[in-house]
Amino acid sequence: MKDMTESLVANVLTVQLTVCTDNWGCAGKVIYNDPFGRIYYVRKGEASVEHHGRRYELLPGSLYLIPAHSPGKYVCPKRMELLWCHFTARIFGEIDLFDYYGCSHEVRIPQSETDDMLKMWKRFVTVSSLETAAANVESTGILNILISRFLATADESKARKKSESWNRFKPSLDFIDKNLSRQIRIPEIAKIAGFQENYFTNLFHSTxxxxxxxxxxxxxMRKAGNMLRSGSKSLKEISSECGFCDQFHFSTVFKRRMGMTPSQFRKSLSLENS
Structure with missing residues (x-):
């Protein structure tokens, strides 16, 4: 995995220790879908999160990852002391690290390491609040250590195969990213990568x-979610800029993937911020 992670740029956005109660995550009424990732470490208490079709029980002694752009719900029936970090981690400038590497979203910390893990998190909270070059470097270093815990669960053989294919796919991915507002046909992105359509489709799927x-x-959907979060454009404008033929088609696809309509998603964001 060294080849891909050499381009890794990780940024710490927020680190805090928070006491959560039954209103955490608006008691499961809000579906979060943020452009940043989350790492959780429970100090005391318990809660649960749902994402990627699975429910995770948040308990002391484990690290939990919620990758960026992961629709999820949060429920805290009891009091919980939660150490948490919001972050971004990208390779080659724009690809989310955890979009590329298939990692476990839960990592158990050995009992012999829990004291050191808690000390590191406390230090993380402290240095992330300081506005100095040294603190920034140390804070990023701690984030990289936490990220490494999840990367250690990745299948290295699969990651190696992805690395070998990456250079051929990158021009196609760049093209997709820059042309989401229009129809994108598989033959044209296969041609950009230098493959025949069927071979391109199969290799893309396996990679x-x-x-x-x-x-x-x-x-x-990712672009639409970001635009809905900004709240500055109409659904008609968003559907057009995200490449949907009309607003009805946009709403249908959005609901199928997100479990709610774009209007409901926007309302849930208002509830989240209330």
Whole structure:
């Protein structure tokens, strides 16, 4: 995995220790879908999160990862002391690290290491609040250590194969990212990569774990989610800029993937911020 992670740029956004109660995550009424990742470490208490079709029980002694752009719900029935970090981690400038590497979202910390882990988190909270070059470097270093815990669960043989294919796919991915507002046909992105259509589709699926069309739609949903979060454009404008033929089609696809309509998603963001 060294080849891919050499381009890793990790940024710490926020680190805090928070006491959560039953209103955490608006008691599961809000679906979060943020452009940043989260890492959790429970100091005391318990809670749960749901994302990627699975429910995770948040308990002391484990690290938990919620990758960026992961629709999820949060529930805290009891009091919980939570150490948490919001972050971004990208390779080659724009690709989210955890979009590329298939990692476990839960990592158990050995009992012999829990004291050191807690001390590191406390230090993380302290240095992340300081506005000095030294503190920034130390804070980023701690984030990289936490990220490494999850990367250690990745299948290195699969990651190596992805690395070998990456250079051929990058021009196609760049093209997709820059042309989400229009129809994108598989033959044209296959041609950019230098493959025949069928071979391109099969290799893309085996490399990224999803067919090209599903990947394109995921990128459209990601862009739409970011635009809905900004709140500055109408649904008609968003549907057009994200490449949907009309607002009805946009709403149908969005609800199928997100479990709610774009209007409901926007309302949930208002509830989140209230």
């Amino acid at each position: 990224f774990g999803t067919p090209p069309l599903d990947y394109i739609n995921s990128m459209r």
